[in-house]
Amino acid sequence: MSQGRVFSRPVSTEPVHVTIVLPCYNEQDHVIDEVERICKAMDASGHTYELMAVDDKSTDGTLARLYEAAPNYPNMKVVPFQHNSGSGTVRRIGSQQARGDIVVWTDADMTYPNERIPELVDILDKDPAVDQVVGARTTEEGTHKALRVPAKWVIRKIAEKLSDSSIPDLNSGLRAFRREVSLPYLRLLPPGFSCVTTITLAFLCNQHPVQYLPIDYAKRAGTSKFHFTKDAYRYILQVLRMIMYFNPLRVLMPVALWLLGIGVVKAIVDQVRQPFYLPSNTVLIFVTGMIIGSMALLADLIVRSRDD
Numbered sequence: 001m002s003q004g005r006v007f008s009r010p011v012s013t014e015p016v017h018v019t020i021v022l023p024c025y026n027e028q029d030h031v032i033d034e035v036e037r038i039c040k041a042m043d044a045s046g047h048t049y050e051l052m053a054v055d056d057k058s059t060d061g062t063l064a065r066l067y068e069a070a071p072n073y074p075n076m077k078v079v080p081f082q083h084n085s086g087s088g089t090v091r092r093i094g095s096q097q098a099r100g101d102i103v104v105w106t107d108a109d110m111t112y113p114n115e116r117i118p119e120l121v122d123i124l125d126k127d128p129a130v131d132q133v134v135g136a137r138t139t140e141e142g143t144h145k146a147l148r149v150p151a152k153w154v155i156r157k158i159a160e161k162l163s164d165s166s167i168p169d170l171n172s173g174l175r176a177f178r179r180e181v182s183l184p185y186l187r188l189l190p191p192g193f194s195c196v197t198t199i200t201l202a203f204l205c206n207q208h209p210v211q212y213l214p215i216d217y218a219k220r221a222g223t224s225k226f227h228f229t230k231d232a233y234r235y236i237l238q239v240l241r242m243i244m245y246f247n248p249l250r251v252l253m254p255v256a257l258w259l260l261g262i263g264v265v266k267a268i269v270d271q272v273r274q275p276f277y278l279p280s281n282t283v284l285i286f287v288t289g290m291i292i293g294s295m296a297l298l299a300d301l302i303v304r305s306r307d308d
Helices: 031-045 062-072 088-097 114-126 145-163 179-188 195-205 229-248 248-273 281-305
Strands: 020-025 050-057 076-080 102-106 132-137 175-178 212-216
Touching: 020 031, 020 062, 020 088, 020 114, 031 050, 031 062, 031 114, 050 062, 050 088, 062 076, 076 088, 076 248, 088 102, 088 179, 088 195, 102 114, 114 132, 114 175, 114 212, 132 195, 145 195, 145 229, 145 248, 175 179, 179 195, 195 212, 195 229, 229 248, 229 281, 248 281
Parallel strands: 020 050, 020 102, 050 076, 132 212
Antiparallel strands: 102 175, 132 175
């Protein structure tokens, strides 16, 4: 791996069914509690699994705690990054290196009910038609709650409109999906929090069935790494980027048609007011609509000719 990882023990070659990717960054006070909760639930489920605990160059004692606890959790593999790369990078590399048929993403901050991970896996096992199961949070307990709730609602509604799908939770950090299905889309994951939005939209835009399982969401332990302004901007940008990547007509063509319609109506009004005279702003509106429409068709042609 490019990060120069060192494993806590020799990597087992025994087949496993589930790989759980757990990004860890400055979680020293509770990371072992989270590891114990995950391993206890998975041991009781009967699923063969590996827990990939990735330390994203923590500045506290997280890595030391993981190494210390490793002998007590034989299914846990500790992976130290040599520099801080972001949770998206951790999840991308973890998913690419996973040995399990099913990959689970979650967090180490005690917010998600990780004891329910086997439920997500069971849904995939029982229904081959489902490719991803997302833990849909029923409450919002994060920081900046007064700002996050309306902002996330707006972003989610935009994503629903552009993807033509119902999305109860766009950016939940708890999900399970089929690794084989995800492989073409892992390279699209950004390094930050919006990686969860990306994998949701990648599946939906390519007609991979996604199921949502309602879950509780607890107040996080430790300090949040979420920055409202910066991360909200990244979320909305990533939504538009993913829709443009898979279905550019949904983003560009409505704008083009509106401009063309406005241009035609304005041209008619202009002719009624002053026959045989077409103002430059009317021409500009109409031509802009034509250019955006042409770009939409060209982008759609590129998408359809791409071999993904």
